[in-house]
Amino acid sequence: RKEVEQDPGPFNVPEGATVAFNCTYSNSASQSFFWYRQDCRKEPKLLMSVYSSGNEDGRFTAQLNRASQYISLLIRDSKLSDSATYLCVVNYNFNKFYFGSGTKLNVKP
Amino acid sequence: DAGITQSPRHKVTETGTPVTLRCHQTENHRYMYWYRQDPGHGLRLIHYSYGVKDTDKGEVSDGYSVSRSKTEDFLLTLESATSSQTSVYFCASRPRQGLRNTIYFGEGSWLTVV
Numbered sequence: 001r002k003e004v005e006q007d008p009g010p011f012n013v014p015e016g017a018t019v020a021f022n023c024t025y026s027n028s029a030s031q032s033f034f035w036y037r038q039d040c041r042k043e044p045k046l047l048m049s050v051y052s053s054g055n056e057d058g059r060f061t062a063q064l065n066r067a068s069q070y071i072s073l074l075i076r077d078s079k080l081s082d083s084a085t086y087l088c089v090v091n092y093n094f095n096k097f098y099f100g101s102g103t104k105l106n107v108k109p
Numbered sequence: 110d111a112g113i114t115q116s117p118r119h120k121v122t123e124t125g126t127p128v129t130l131r132c133h134q135t136e137n138h139r140y141m142y143w144y145r146q147d148p149g150h151g152l153r154l155i156h157y158s159y160g161v162k163d164t165d166k167g168e169v170s171d172g173y174s175v176s177r178s179k180t181e182d183f184l185l186t187l188e189s190a191t192s193s194q195t196s197v198y199f200c201a202s203r204p205r206q207g208l209r210n211t212i213y214f215g216e217g218s219w220l221t222v223v
Binding site: 004032034041042043044045046049087089091095096097098099100101102 | 140142144149150151152153154157159165167199211212213214215216217
């Protein structure tokens with residue numbers, strides 16, 4: 001069983017739409033959580049951390065549900081520039097970061 | 110950005126030859142990592158380092174070795190390259206332990222084994 005699982009998509013949405021991704025993790029001892037963004041043939045870049053109480057950064061909202069072991073990312077008012085692959089990341093044992101395979105988002109004009 | 114550079118960025122090599130990928134960081138980060146990324150598998154940890162000369166295996170370490178003789182450099186060696194090691198390799202680093210400290214990636218090294 002994979003440590004972190006994501007729906008690979010693609011999610012095809014029009015500009016201005018709201019889109020949500022979920023990610024589940026298997027280890028209940030997981031300690032910290034992040035969303036990364038990866039553009040085609042580029043390195044992953046940190047989008048935002050995910051805090052237990054939920055957190056927002058502009059159009060992006062991240063939520064954590066420890067009881068059900070899932071993390072979500074909500075993107076409001078999608079822009080063409082949001083088109084990318086979004087990676088869910090879970091950390092436990094301090095030194096190890098586990099990545100989901102990513103969810104691909106295509107925002108269409 | 111963490112100032113991580115990888116070299117070479119692209120390489121084609123023949124099966125059975127040794128290959129070394131270099132990762133250099135200028136941030137004095139303690140922790141460094143090597144990942145490979147393949148379609149359908151996402152990023153998988155090969156090896157990581159928690160200090161000079163301190164390294165440990167990740168989930169896909171077979172066929173790979175690493176060395177860290179200086180804080181800023183982390184080398185990944187494929188002793189005898191195989192076609193299954195064709196992949197994109199990302200180096201990453203992290204400043205220190207702490208729940209809010211995450212990892213930052215280099216630009217990647219594209220390796221093709223023919």
